[in-house]
Amino acid sequence: MAELNGAPVGPDELKALALVNYGHFTSMRMENQRIRGFSHHIERLVRDCQILFGGELDREQVRGYVRQATAGREGQFVVRVTVFDPDLELGRPGAPAEPKVLVTTRSAGTWPMAPMRVQTAQYTRELPETKHVGLLGALWHRRNAQLAGFDDCVFVDREAYISEGATWNVGFFDGQQVIWPNAEVLPGVTMRLLQQVHDAASLGPVNIADLPRMEAAFATNTAIGVRAITTINDVEFPGDHPVLKTLRQEYEEIPAEAV
Template sequence: MAELNGAPVGPDELKALALINYGHFTSMRMENHRIRGFSHHIERLVRDCQVLFRSELDRDQVRAYVRQATADEEGSFVVRVTVFDPDLELGRPGAPAGPKILVTTRPAGTWPMAPLRVQTAQYMRDLPEVKHVGLFGALWHRRSAQLDGFDDCVFVDAEAYLSEGATWNIGFYDGEQVIWPNAEVLPGVTMRLLQQVHDASALGPVNIADLPRMEAAFATNTAIGVRAITAINEVEFPGEHPVLKTLRKEYEEIPAEAV
């Protein structure tokens, strides 16, 4: 399913997204036509539209397009809202923008997902605070990690401090509290919701040298929920830990919002 501003979309309208690749998006797991943190996702779209296009996105219009595009969907699935300008020209990206709203869906995986083994990569996304469509660097490092026998990658800076995964946030448990890296990262909606409901959590620096003292590590985003990480480079973590069960329970108990 794919609709642009509420109508079926054709290849010509998607040409700018494919060839110029300038825009932003959010992905949301929908269950029975409800989404956890839906209002946070809407706010992300509004904020990022101002950053990328200096344009005001209509919240109610986004809701209406999502509601229409998913009306016939059943069960659990992932809906993605992508905002881009079909008329954007490569040579004149500073021209007045007319961003439109693309809504697509794909199947959702079953929770909890299999644990991840990840490899570190020195990298920081462009505009890390924005969930933009420029995924080349992230996918390059994910591919490199997979070719090295890992499932995914996690980014570190020049001093070996961890920030985020290719398309997810990362958290750790040190035996007392959940620690989220205080680096420049995308403020993921799932991470934000967990920070709100899990009292024993804090922001702090996490270096590669700190990993052996951590009792557990996990990845979060709307599609995967809370997913265990069992290895970062050569440092191993358990695939199951009481804190992971607690976080999953707390997250799944968060009331989902009607679209």
């Protein structure tokens, strides 16, 4: 399913996403017509539209597009809202823009997802606080990690401080509290919700050298929830640490919002 501003979208309108690749998006897990953290997702779209296009996005209009595109669909699935201008040209990105709203859906995986093994990669995403469609660098490092036998990658800076995963936030448990890296990262909605409900947590630097003293590691985003990380490079973590069960329970107990 794909609708652009509430109408079926054709291939010509989608060309800009492939050929110009300028825009932003958010992905949301819908369960029985409700989305956990939906208002945060809307605010992200509004903020990023101002950053990339210098314009205001109508919150209620976006809600309406999501509501229409998912009407009558039951169960669990992922909704993605992408904001881009189909008429934007590669040679004139500074031209007046009229961004439109693309709503697409895909199947959702079953929780909890299997633990994953990740490899570090030195990389910082462009505009890291914006959820933009420019994913080449992230996917290139993910591909390299998979070719090396891992499931995914987590980014570090030149001094080996950890920031975020390719498309997810990362957290650690040191035996006392959850630690979220205080680096340049996308402020993921799942991470933000967990920060609101899990009291024993803090922001702090996490270096590769700190990993052996951590008791658990995990990834979070709207599609995977809380997913255990069992390996970072050659450091291993348990896939069934009690803190993971606690975080999952706290997250799933957050009331989902009606669209």
